[in-house]
Amino acid sequence: MEMIRLGRSEIEISRLGMGTWAIGGGPAWGDRDEEQCIETIVQAPEKGINLIDTAPAYNFGNSERILGKALQRMDRSKVRIITKCGIVWDRKGSLFNKVGDVQLYKNLSADSLRREVEDSLKRLGTDYIDVYMTHWQSVEPYFTPIQETMGELMKMKEEGLIRAVGAANVTVDHIRQYLSFGELDVVQGKYSILDRQAEEELIPFCCENGITFQAYSPLEQGLLSGRYKKDYVPKASQSGKKWFQKENMGRVIDMLETWEPLCEKYKCTKADLALAWLMGQGDYINVLTGCSKVEQLEENARALSVKLEKNDIDWLRKVSEI
Numbered sequence: 453m454e455m456i457r458l459g460r461s462e463i464e465i466s467r468l469g470m471g472t473w474a475i476g477g478g479p480a481w482g483d484r485d486e487e488q489c490i491e492t493i494v495q496a497p498e499k500g501i502n503l504i505d506t507a508p509a510y511n512f513g514n515s516e517r518i519l520g521k522a523l524q525r526m527d528r529s530k531v532r533i534i535t536k537c538g539i540v541w542d543r544k545g546s547l548f549n550k551v552g553d554v555q556l557y558k559n560l561s562a563d564s565l566r567r568e569v570e571d572s573l574k575r576l577g578t579d580y581i582d583v584y585m586t587h588w589q590s591v592e593p594y595f596t597p598i599q600e601t602m603g604e605l606m607k608m609k610e611e612g613l614i615r616a617v618g619a620a621n622v623t624v625d626h627i628r629q630y631l632s633f634g635e636l637d638v639v640q641g642k643y644s645i646l647d648r649q650a651e652e653e654l655i656p657f658c659c660e661n662g663i664t665f666q667a668y669s670p671l672e673q674g675l676l677s678g679r680y681k682k683d684y685v686p687k688a689s690q691s692g693k694k695w696f697q698k699e700n701m702g703r704v705i706d707m708l709e710t711w712e713p714l715c716e717k718y719k720c721t722k723a724d725l726a727l728a729w730l731m732g733q734g735d736y737i738n739v740l741t742g743c744s745k746v747e748q749l750e751e752n753a754r755a756l757s758v759k760l761e762k763n764d765i766d767w768l769r770k771v772s773e774i
């Protein structure tokens with residue numbers, strides 16, 4: 453297993469992590485075969501992936517519950533778990549998304565975090581979380597200063613409930629504040645070959661400050677695997693997204709056809725190319741791919757052994773500017 457260090461912590465993680473957003477099922481992703489989801493997680497370490505990402509917000513605790521069931525069949529000491537805080541549905545906060553007919557709220561207050569960590573530990577069936585991550589950042593009217601949030605997270609770290617702190621969906625200004633109140637080891641943000649905005653400020657800032665950058669939605673929710681045809685009707689979790697708009701989706705599908713010669717050269721799939729391209733951007737980048745079936749896990753894990761040549765990395769970047 454090719455490992456990298458998570459930020460400046462002692463935690464070793466694989467270059468590729470597995471995300472369990474879709475595994476949570478529910479209104480966003482549709483119902484799933486639970487046994488198949490559990491088996492996918494159980495097999496991840498055997499395929500070179502020791503890092504599993506989840507969140508309470510992934511179908512109201514269901515993704516964490518399923519991960520908890522998988523952990524019962526795994527050696528806990530060999531798995532690194534990320535779960536998140538700050539999105540709630542059973543208490544007050546600032547308005548966030550609606551999932552189905554349930555309203556989600558943002559709340560990063562110390563009291564709320566304490567309740568959340570206890571609930572997550574129960575659902576996961578473990579007594580520690582490797583990385584505890586703020587899922588979305590605080591906004592008015594229920595605004596919590598990062599000093600308060602980070603203060604509580606640092607206490608949890610001292611108590612041994614969590615081993616490291618992460619923050620998702622942040623700006624450089626947020627990161628500066630986190631760093632001034634404690635240790636931040638990982639930042640999670642959207643990054644794919646089609647959406648490279650993180651390269652402008654976030655990734656260079658993380659690199660300069662010894663923070664691991666973790667890319668989510670590296671396959672643009674499955675689109676870059678090439679599985680969807682032009683008449684595909686997006687699921688709820690995909691429908692509002694830029695690359696799932698009909699015209700854009702058509703352009704992506706056409707672009708993916710131009711990748712065929714590279715698939716042959718590297719004896720890999722389009723999903724592997726999209727993942728290997730991201731890993732090829734720097735060894736401090738960790739890539740979180742979402743897998744809900746063993747076949748997807750096996751396919752995506754093969755990207756770990758695809759080492760793209762520099763000219764191919766450059767070519768892929770060029771043809772992806774669509």
Ligand SMILES: NC(=O)c1ccc[n+]([C@@H]2O[C@H](COP(=O)([O-])OP(=O)(O)OC[C@H]3O[C@@H](n4cnc5c(N)ncnc54)[C@H](OP(=O)(O)O)[C@@H]3O)[C@@H](O)[C@H]2O)c1
Pocket residue numbers: 470471472473474475505506587620621640667668669670671672673674675677679723740741742743744747748751752
């Ligand atoms: N912090 C945040 O705000 C945030 C936001 C988004 C995601 N995340 C995390 O990052 C993880 C990764 O993001 P993502 O789930 O959007 O990742 P992704 O890798 O872009 O998409 C994952 C989905 O694509 C499909 N897929 C994956 N591999 C495939 C393959 N080889 N062939 C065909 N289809 C394939 C699957 O859809 P089906 O399951 O429908 O088959 C899978 O659920 C999430 O699971 C979550 O843990 C965090």
